Amino acid sequence: MFCLGHRLILDAFTAAAECGIRGAVIYDGGFAERGEEGRALQQKIADICHDADIALCGPNCMGILNPIERNSTYLQEIRDPAGLAGNVGIVSQSGGLCVSLLTDVSRFGFSHIVSCGNEAVLTAATSSNT
16 A cells, blocks of 8 residues: 555645646655565556656666766755766766766766666666567
8 A cells, every 4th residue: 555655745746747747756765666566556556657658767776977068966065067078978876886986087087877776667677688
């Protein structure tokens, strides 16, 4: 049985779909990595996103950072995104790995950083069978 928080999340994604939202990020954990109830909630959110063509990053992720365009949905505070700009892209399930790599930009900078988390909708790699 879903708790009130789960109902609110589903209501929010239903409303987003009705409004024509095309992209979202769920930073929070407690979905597929937390057992059967979390997997069911994550699947319901993924179904809404697939039906409404919403690109979803996460859940359980740090988000997306584009230092070149200075666009960010990244959870970690970035004080000087321009200082990160470069030509190396990172896609990682682990937000911690992304944060670690962002602390040392003395050798190269980044074009995009994506912490994809549970990959409920968007995935880092796609099988040729899908």
